[in-house]
Amino acid sequence: MKVLVTVKEVAEVDDEFGISGLDVDESALEYDLNEWDDYAVEEAVQISEAGDDVEVVTVTVGPERAEETVRMALAKGADRAVRVWDDALEGVQFLDPNSKADLIAAVAEEESPDLILSGVQAGDDANGATGVALAERLGFEWAAVVNDLDLDAEAGVASVHRELEGGIEELTDVDLPAVLTIQTGINEPRYASLRGIRQAQRKPLDVNSLEDVGLDEGIVESAVERTSMYEPESESDAVVWDGSADEAAGELAALLRDKGVVEG
Amino acid sequence: MTVLAVAEHRRGDLRDVSFELVSAGRELAGELETDLAVAVIGGDVEGFADELNREGVDTVYTIAEGEEFNHGVYTQSIEQLYADVDPTALLLPNSVNGLDYAPAVAGSLDLPLVTDVIALGGGDSIEVTREQYGGKVETTYSIDADRYALTIRPAEWPAAGAAGDATIEAFEVDVDEASLGSTVNGFEEVGGGDVDITDADVLVSVGRGIEEEENIPLVEELADVLGATLSSSRPIVDNGWLPQNRQVGQSGKVVTPDVYIAVGISGAVQHVAGMKGADTIVAINSDPNAPIYDIADYGIADDLFEVVPELIAEFGGEAPDV
Ligand SMILES: Cc1cc2nc3c(=O)[nH]c(=O)nc-3n(C[C@H](O)[C@H](O)[C@H](O)COP(=O)(O)OP(=O)(O)OC[C@H]3O[C@@H](n4cnc5c(N)ncnc54)[C@H](O)[C@@H]3O)c2cc1C
Ligand SMILES: Nc1ncnc2c1ncn2[C@@H]1O[C@H](COP(=O)(O)O)[C@@H](O)[C@H]1O
Numbered sequence: 001m002k003v004l005v006t007v008k009e010v011a012e013v014d015d016e017f018g019i020s021g022l023d024v025d026e027s028a029l030e031y032d033l034n035e036w037d038d039y040a041v042e043e044a045v046q047i048s049e050a051g052d053d054v055e056v057v058t059v060t061v062g063p064e065r066a067e068e069t070v071r072m073a074l075a076k077g078a079d080r081a082v083r084v085w086d087d088a089l090e091g092v093q094f095l096d097p098n099s100k101a102d103l104i105a106a107v108a109e110e111e112s113p114d115l116i117l118s119g120v121q122a123g124d125d126a127n128g129a130t131g132v133a134l135a136e137r138l139g140f141e142w143a144a145v146v147n148d149l150d151l152d153a154e155a156g157v158a159s160v161h162r163e164l165e166g167g168i169e170e171l172t173d174v175d176l177p178a179v180l181t182i183q184t185g186i187n188e189p190r191y192a193s194l195r196g197i198r199q200a201q202r203k204p205l206d207v208n209s210l211e212d213v214g215l216d217e218g219i220v221e222s223a224v225e226r227t228s229m230y231e232p233e234s235e236s237d238a239v240v241w242d243g244s245a246d247e248a249a250g251e252l253a254a255l256l257r258d259k260g261v262v263e264g
Numbered sequence: 265m266t267v268l269a270v271a272e273h274r275r276g277d278l279r280d281v282s283f284e285l286v287s288a289g290r291e292l293a294g295e296l297e298t299d300l301a302v303a304v305i306g307g308d309v310e311g312f313a314d315e316l317n318r319e320g321v322d323t324v325y326t327i328a329e330g331e332e333f334n335h336g337v338y339t340q341s342i343e344q345l346y347a348d349v350d351p352t353a354l355l356l357p358n359s360v361n362g363l364d365y366a367p368a369v370a371g372s373l374d375l376p377l378v379t380d381v382i383a384l385g386g387g388d389s390i391e392v393t394r395e396q397y398g399g400k401v402e403t404t405y406s407i408d409a410d411r412y413a414l415t416i417r418p419a420e421w422p423a424a425g426a427a428g429d430a431t432i433e434a435f436e437v438d439v440d441e442a443s444l445g446s447t448v449n450g451f452e453e454v455g456g457g458d459v460d461i462t463d464a465d466v467l468v469s470v471g472r473g474i475e476e477e478e479n480i481p482l483v484e485e486l487a488d489v490l491g492a493t494l495s496s497s498r499p500i501v502d503n504g505w506l507p508q509n510r511q512v513g514q515s516g517k518v519v520t521p522d523v524y525i526a527v528g529i530s531g532a533v534q535h536v537a538g539m540k541g542a543d544t545i546v547a548i549n550s551d552p553n554a555p556i557y558d559i560a561d562y563g564i565a566d567d568l569f570e571v572v573p574e575l576i577a578e579f580g581g582e583a584p585d586v
Binding site: 011012013015017019022024094096097098101120123124125126127128129130131132133135136137141142143144145161162163164165166167168169170171172173174175178181184185188222223224225226227228229230231232234235236238239240241242245246248249250252253255256259261262 | 358363371376377378394400408450451455465466490508516550553557559560574579
């Protein structure tokens with residue numbers, strides 16, 4: 001059995017940042033494995049540890065920089081990795097979920113996995129759309145926002161809980177092959193061990209261009225174009241106390257007494 | 265030209281986002297100078313149609329297929345209705361179920377899709393606004409296409425109010441049952457237990473800023489000296505540092521205390537969904553740009569490990585060593 005995990009390197013913005021043109025200044029960005037994908041990788045590795053002959057392959061659309069993140073997924077137990085990048089993708093402001101799904105679908109078609117795990121959302125773009133769009137491309141079944149997974153590979157069914165709003169979970173059986181978008185909390189992602197990190201250096205990481213995966217440059221064309229990025233005007237009239245921590249704490253304490261939270 | 269919005273219901277009730285979709289749909293239909301149609305699929309469609317018949321809705325299409333949400337039924341139904349109505353814009357909820365079918369529908373109809381839209385603008389091509397980087401920035405996107413799909417963030421538009429005079433039309437679809445690859449077997453409620461954070465007058469709520477499980481006693485002590493109940497954001501529960509019944513937010517509890525003190529919580533939309541109804545919101549967050557300050561009434565933009573011990577001392581407690 002083969003499990004494909006989509007892994008994105010996401011950007012986090014520092015407390016202090018500027019915006020130039022259509023994006024946050026590169027100097028204010030830090031990169032990390034997407035939180036949701038960390039849970040997806042863990043779920044896949046647990047499946048491989050529980051079964052015989054399960055291969056876990058990660059797929060990433062991203063520049064060379066993303067290999068650090070990909071190696072992290074390998075260090076946590078994925079067997080090999082595929083990264084797709086191309087000069088044509090360099091400098092593309094915004095890869096919409098449809099284009100990303102096309103790109104990942106091209107790799108998935110090559111790999112023919114039984115199960116694909118993606119994250120519910122990418123922490124930076126928060127489209128929340130790539131996994132289900134991918135399933136549609138591939139003609140796979142799918143389930144979004146999965147926080148419990150019980151796989152019966154023999155029967156070809158994944159029994160999942162979908163986490164709905166308000167503390168309600170939907171219990172659903174999904175036919176394989178399927179794409180499941182994994183929600184945080186489904187498991188406890190492991191830390192990469194030193195040994196794992198060493199081993200990851202030797203695991204295969206294939207880099208493919210658009211041509212390698214059988215796509216042409218037209219893939220980056222999108223009807224959706226980013227036109228501006230800005231810091232939202234704060235609508236708040238919050239009173240924010242500055243000064244030293246003890247002065248600010250004193251102000252807040254007075255407020256809480258005033259509100260009758262604490263007597264005296 | 266029509267704007268077609270798709271309502272959402274669960275276990276017998278339309279969800280609030282359905283009425284917000286009517287408002288957003290009305291706004292977009294105004295921009296495009298066209299009609300607004302609303303579709304409702306499954307359950308008591310006639311009852312739902314009466315409720316959805318709000319001011320500004322021209323047509324409500326009822327599709328009597330199934331009881332609860334099934335993404336295969338929704339996808340097939342919307343595709344068939346789409347072929348008939350030929351709408352310019354398909355407006356769907358950015359709910360958990362919306363995310364389970366919108367990308368599939370957009371994919372099969374070959375429509376550009378923008379999710380989690382918080383504002384709409386007109387012009388030559390439609391322009392939409394969304395958030396990025398955990399709500400620290402907003403971005404606008406133009407959509408250069410004759411047909412497109414959008415998902416609308418819940419609680420951004422007001423619920424449409426007054427009754428309308430829409431035409432209610434039953435729409436027959438032909439669902440290919442054999443192709444349905446997901447079977448919904450039921451529901452389960454989670455988050456029960458001994459503590460009910462929805463009952464508390466004062467909540468001290470802790471987020472990822474606390475860094476380590478070993479530091480939780482610090483906020484516990486603050487809650488203690490204030491006679492408050494301890495709640496949290498999601499990562500704290502995901503990490504197993506507090507039980508599920510303490511989680512505030514979209515997938516946790518909706519709370520409306522007199523005072524809500526958010527300690528080391530950024531204010532992600534899914535968290536805010538659970539606490540924006542609090543009377544007084546206090547934020548302790550070292551990042552003055554954190555979105556929590558958009559809804560806070562008071563704040564201390566400083567290190568919680570400095571501020572919380574001072575606060576505990578103010579009320580005569582002793583901060584644990586963390
Ligand atoms: C479908 C779905 C459902 C979700 N449901 C929920 C839900 O029900 N509830 C929920 O909470 N989330 C939910 N989330 C997750 C949500 O998107 C956020 O990831 C989460 O709320 C972030 O939690 P946080 O604010 O504690 O952490 P972060 O976003 O990491 O914020 C930590 C904050 O602490 C501050 N900080 C760090 N160090 C310090 C310090 N020393 N002193 C002071 N401040 C400090 C930082 O400036 C930062 O603002 C959901 C997400 C999805 C996709
Ligand atoms: N560039 C990418 N490379 C690999 N996987 C991705 C990429 N972008 C998104 N994904 C996957 O799709 C999920 C949802 O992303 P999004 O739809 O952008 O919010 C992420 O959690 C990833 O698993």
